[in-house]
Structure formats: C-alpha cells, structure tokens
Amino acid sequence: xxxxxxxxxxxxxxxxxxxxxxxxxxxxxxxxxxxxxxxxxxxxxxxxxxxxxxxxxxxxxxxxxxxxxxxxxxxxxxxxxxxxxxxxxxxxxxxxxxxxxxxxxxxxxxxxxxxxxxxxxxxxxxxxxxxxxxxxxxxxxxxxxxxxxxxxxxxxxxxxxxxxxxxxxxxxxxxxxxxxxxxxxxxxxxxxxxxxxxxxxxxxxxxxxxxxxxxxxxxxxxxxxxxxxxxxxxxxxxxxxxxxxxxxxxxxx
Amino acid sequence: xxxxxxxxxxxxxxxxxxxxxxxxxxxxxxxxxxxxxxxxxxxxxxxxxxxxxxxxxxxxxxxxxxxxxxxxxxxxxxxxxxxxxxxxxxxxxxxxxxxxxxxxxxxxxxxxxxxxxxxxxxxxxxxxxxxxxxxxxxxxxxxxxxxxxxxxxxxxxxxxxxxxxxxxxxxxxxxxxxxxxxxxxxxxxxxxxxxxxxxxxxxxxxxxxxxxxxxxxxxxxxxxxxxxxxxxxxxxxxxxxxxxxxxxxxxxxxxxxxxxxxxxxxxxxxxxxxxxxxxxxxxxxxxxxxxxxxxxxxxxxxxxxxxxxxxxxxxx
Numbered sequence: 001x002x003x004x005x006x007x008x009x010x011x012x013x014x015x016x017x018x019x020x021x022x023x024x025x026x027x028x029x030x031x032x033x034x035x036x037x038x039x040x041x042x043x044x045x046x047x048x049x050x051x052x053x054x055x056x057x058x059x060x061x062x063x064x065x066x067x068x069x070x071x072x073x074x075x076x077x078x079x080x081x082x083x084x085x086x087x088x089x090x091x092x093x094x095x096x097x098x099x100x101x102x103x104x105x106x107x108x109x110x111x112x113x114x115x116x117x118x119x120x121x122x123x124x125x126x127x128x129x130x131x132x133x134x135x136x137x138x139x140x141x142x143x144x145x146x147x148x149x150x151x152x153x154x155x156x157x158x159x160x161x162x163x164x165x166x167x168x169x170x171x172x173x174x175x176x177x178x179x180x181x182x183x184x185x186x187x188x189x190x191x192x193x194x195x196x197x198x199x200x201x202x203x204x205x206x207x208x209x210x211x212x213x214x215x216x217x218x219x220x221x222x223x224x225x226x227x228x229x230x231x232x233x234x235x236x237x238x239x240x241x242x243x244x245x246x247x248x249x250x251x252x253x
Numbered sequence: 254x255x256x257x258x259x260x261x262x263x264x265x266x267x268x269x270x271x272x273x274x275x276x277x278x279x280x281x282x283x284x285x286x287x288x289x290x291x292x293x294x295x296x297x298x299x300x301x302x303x304x305x306x307x308x309x310x311x312x313x314x315x316x317x318x319x320x321x322x323x324x325x326x327x328x329x330x331x332x333x334x335x336x337x338x339x340x341x342x343x344x345x346x347x348x349x350x351x352x353x354x355x356x357x358x359x360x361x362x363x364x365x366x367x368x369x370x371x372x373x374x375x376x377x378x379x380x381x382x383x384x385x386x387x388x389x390x391x392x393x394x395x396x397x398x399x400x401x402x403x404x405x406x407x408x409x410x411x412x413x414x415x416x417x418x419x420x421x422x423x424x425x426x427x428x429x430x431x432x433x434x435x436x437x438x439x440x441x442x443x444x445x446x447x448x449x450x451x452x453x454x455x456x457x458x459x460x461x462x463x464x465x466x467x468x469x470x471x472x473x474x475x476x477x478x479x480x481x482x483x484x485x486x487x488x489x490x491x492x493x494x495x496x497x498x499x500x501x502x503x504x505x506x507x508x509x510x511x512x513x514x515x516x517x518x519x520x521x522x523x524x525x526x527x528x529x530x531x532x533x534x535x536x537x538x539x540x541x542x543x544x545x546x547x548x549x550x551x552x553x554x555x556x557x558x559x560x561x562x563x564x565x566x567x568x569x
Contacts, residue, residue, distance in 0.1 A: 008357030087341030
C-alpha cells in the first residue's frame with residue numbers, strides 16, 4: 001500500500017479547500033442562514049409544528065443533507081475532473097499507486113470537506129434554533145456515511161464527465177430535484193398517498209428521514225431502513241468504481 | 254547487452270481504430286541516451302505512454318529492469334521519471350509543493366535537502382514559492398523536469414524536452430542530461446530536432462507510422478547511411494562535365510566552378526583515385542578539394558521518405 005501517495009493526494013485536495021477557506025465555508029453558512037430567515041422565521045412562523053417539531057427545527061436535518069450532498073458531489077467530481085482536464089492526471093497514472101489508493105486520497109478529502117461543512121451548518125443552525133440531538137452517534141454516523149457515499153458518487157461523475165457541462169448536469173438535473181422532493185422541507189406524510197409511494201423511490205428520502213430521526217426521533221421511514229438504503233447506495237457506488245478500476249474507464253486508453 | 258527496458262511485440266490500437274504502434278521490439282541499454290526520432294504522429298509519445306503506464310498496450314509486453322510494467326507496475330514505475338510533452342501543471346500550486354507532491358506519489362520519504370539541491374540545479378530555488386501559473390514557459394518546463402527527478406529515478410523519459418525552449422535552457426538541459434548519464438541514469442528522449450539527437454544521443458531510433466525503422470549506434474548509423482561527397486573547386490569554369498566522367502555520380506554547379514562527386518564512404522572502392530586520374534587527364538585545373546558527410550537530418554529525411562514510398566497509406 002502506497003500510503004505516502006494517499007497522503008499527498010489527500011493533503012493537496014485539502015489544501016485546495018484551505019486556500020479558499022472563506023469561499024469553502026462562507027457559501028454554506030450564508031445559504032443556511034438565508035434558508036432560516038426565509039423558511040424558519042418568515043414562513044415557518046405561520047406553519048404549525050410537524051410531528052410535534054417546530055418548522056424551523058424540522059428543516060435543519062434536510063438543509064444539512066441538501067448542502068452535504070451537493071458539496072460531496074461537487075468536491076469529489078471537481079477533484080478528479082480537473083487533473084483530467086488540465087492533463088496533470090498523467091502523474092497519477094504513471095506513479096506506482098493503484099486506482100484504489102488514488103480513490104482513497106480523492107474521496108477521503110472530499111468526504112472530509114463535506115463533513116466539516118455539515119458540522120459548520122449545524123453550528124450555524126444552532127444560532128437560529130434550539131438544536132437538540134437525541135442520538136448523536138447515529139447523527140454522526142449518518143453524516144459520515146452520506147459524505148463518503150456521495151463523494152464516491154461525485155468521483156464517478158468526475159471520471160465519467162468529459163466536459164464542464166456533463167460535470168454540472170447530474171448535480172443540477174438529478175440531485176437538486178431529488179433533495180427538494182426528498183422531504184428536506186416537509187414530511188412526506190403531508191403528500192397525497194400516490195406521491196408518498198412515488199417518494200419511496202427517491203433515495204434521498206431515506207437519508208433525510210434517518211438523519212432527522214437522529215435529531216428528533218421523528219421519521220418518515222424506519223431508521224433501519226434508512227441505514228440499509230445508505231449502505232445499498234454505498235455498495236452500488238463501490239461496484240461501479242471497482243468496474244471502472246478494472247477497465248481503466250475514461251482514464252486509460 | 255545489458256538492457257534496462259525490454260519491449261516485445263508491442264502494439265497499440267486506439268479505440269477509434271488508429272494503430273499507433275505496430276509490433277515494436279526494442280531493447281534500451283542501461284545507462285545510455287537513446288533518442289527516438291520521428292515525424293509528428295509517428296507513435297513516439299504513445300510508445301512512452303505505454304512504457305510509463307499512462308496508456309494500456311493492445312498486445313505485447315514491456316519489462317523495466319526485469320519487472321513487467323503491468324503485473325509488477327509498482328516496481329517498474331518506481332524506476333521511471335517522465336517529463337511530458339505538454340506543459341501540464343496545476344496553476345495554483347507552488348513550485349515547492351508540486352515537487353513534493355510528485356515525490357510523495359512515488360512513496361519516497363520527505364527529503365527536503367535533495368529537493369532543494371534539485372531545484373537549485375534547475376535554477377528554480379528562488380521561485381520555489383511562486384505559483385505555477387506565474388512562471389514562464391521555460392520555467393514550467395524546468396518544473397516538469399524537477400518533478401520527474403523528484404524521486405531520483407534510474408530511467409528518465411523526456412518527451413520532446415526542447416519544444417518551445419530558448420537556447421539557454423536548452424544548453425542547461427544538455428548539461429543536466431550529461432550529468433544524469435554520468436550518474437548512471439538511462440535517458441530516453443523523443444525529438445524532431447535532429448541536431449539534438451546528433452549532439453547528445455548514444456543510439457538513435459527512427460520511428461515512423463508506428464514502426465521502428467532502425468535503431469543504431471549514432472556513429473555507426475552516420476557511417477553506415479552517410480553518403481560522402483567530394484567537392485572539387487576548379488580554377489577555371491568548366492562548360493560541361495568532362496565526357497570521361499559521364500556515368501559517374503558527378504554533378505557540375507551552375508557557374509561551372511564546382512564539381513561534386515557523391516560516393517559511399519563504406520565501400521571498398523570509393524572511386525576517388527579513378528576520378529582524380531580522369532580529372533587530370535581531362536586537363537581541368539583543381540583549386541581545392543574537400544569532403545562532406547551527410548547529416549543525420551539527411552539520413553532521417555531519406556529514411557522516412559523511403560518508408561512513405563513503400564507504404565503509400567496516409568501518414569498521420
């Protein structure tokens with residue numbers, strides 16, 4: 001195992017974020033604050049509690065998920081797309097390291113960044129609402145698993161994309177709608193029965209529901225189902241990545 | 254022969270059907286400087302990319318100091334440093350960080366003293382904290398060389414190292430390559446500047462259309478393929494080539510002052526004595542004599558040209 005290579009890739013990716021620390025952190029903090037002002041205070045004050053939880057509080061887990069999903073995907077996909085785009089990928093390909101080691105470096109860094117951002121959002125949220133976490137271990141586990149799974153997914157997108165357009169298309173056309181329709185801002189029990197059934201095909205529903213349960217013990221689906229679904233998604237990503245590894249997909253001609 | 258890289262029946266067909274390499278067989282000797290010459294699209298970069306692991310071979314094998322470059326890729330790649338043709342660097346990285354990054358990729362321990370010396374040797378030390386986007390093209394080229402040498406490889410590939418490089422840097426580079434060779438590093442460079450190969454290579458390989466047309470010791474190559482010419486300056490202009498010389502490979506300059514005789518330097522009989530006898534019989538007065546040997550460039554153009562005539566398919 002070439003630990004040194006994993007370390008330098010991880011460090012280089014982290015340095016990229018640290019060098020632009022203000023942008024890295026300011027954007028999630030500002031957008032979270034805006035959501036709270038608009039949904040939590042302005043509109044939320046006119047919405048009755050959902051499952052006994054005030055609306056401002058109710059949206060915290062969904063809001064956190066919304067940000068870490070998009071951050072994981074964009075961090076990991078840019079991380080591997082840029083070396084492909086500017087040609088520096090030659091170094092990774094000709095160095096004595098395996099695909100798996102490169103993956104650990106890139107995905108590890110992307111997941112770390114998302115995790116930190118997730119924590120920053122929760123801290124920001126606690127300034128607006130009285131945040132109480134019933135099951136902190138579950139909460140952290142959900143957060144970490146989501147960061148890793150979606151960073152892996154982002155890595156796959158970054159490898160697949162051969163243009164900036166493709167790089168953006170999945171987050172915009174797939175992830176954002178799934179997150180908004182995944183119960184980030186409402187309980188899916190509020191939907192008509194037909195749309196409730198449709199929602200169960202949306203993987204984000206399980207992420208948000210499980211994550212919300214760890215805060216309030218309130219959930220749309222069973223917490224174990226949520227956990228299983230995250231592992232299924234993680235397994236799917238790993239299968240795709242190992243196939244890419246075997247075939248040298250989009251990396252080696 | 255003690256070869257450090259051994260290439261057997263190596264072929265590469267790209268996904269679009271283009272066959273970039275056609276059954277290459279090549280032994281690269283330990284400690285030599287091998288220059289690979291060839292026109293654009295001949296397959297030079299593909300060959301290097303396959304050896305270094307950037308491109309997968311379609312068939313054939315490459316071993317690097319006894320390690321198969323696919324099965325034992327870690328050991329094989331550990332020995333190799335690569336300077337790519339394009340100036341591919343991540344813009345916002347600093348010189349120092351990017352060199353340390355490469356060294357780390359090769360699993361080498363941090364050795365700041367070695368890297369400091371390396372950057373000093375390449376006149377990069379005072380730029381170590383500069384971002385790469387702030388550097389000139391020549392400086393970027395130096396950074397790529399520093400990266401390639403950051404883990405002290407035993408084999409160095411330089412893909413068109415002097416493309417777009419000024420005279421000073423080119424000289425520095427030759428000096429550096431000379432030093433590396435003295436320390437036992439094997440160097441493979443591709444170029445289409447013939448003088449480059451002529452100046453520093455021990456052996457020269459000519460690639461065209463995915464095939465190695467020849468691989469030969471430079472001096473032997475020049476001798477073997479080199480045509481020699483005897484230039485004869487006359488005191489008085491001649492109106493025509495003397496009739497006794499018709500049938501020999503002799504030409505007369507337009508002003509009638511110079512006769513040029515082309516001969517094969519390696520042949521048993523060069524025909525020079527006979528020519529001089531015939532000249533003296535013809536009554537022409539000689540002013541000066543000199544011989545010239547064709548340059549590598551002539552040899553190269555000749556080879557590639559012949560190859561194109563033999564296989565009239567479109568050359569990429």
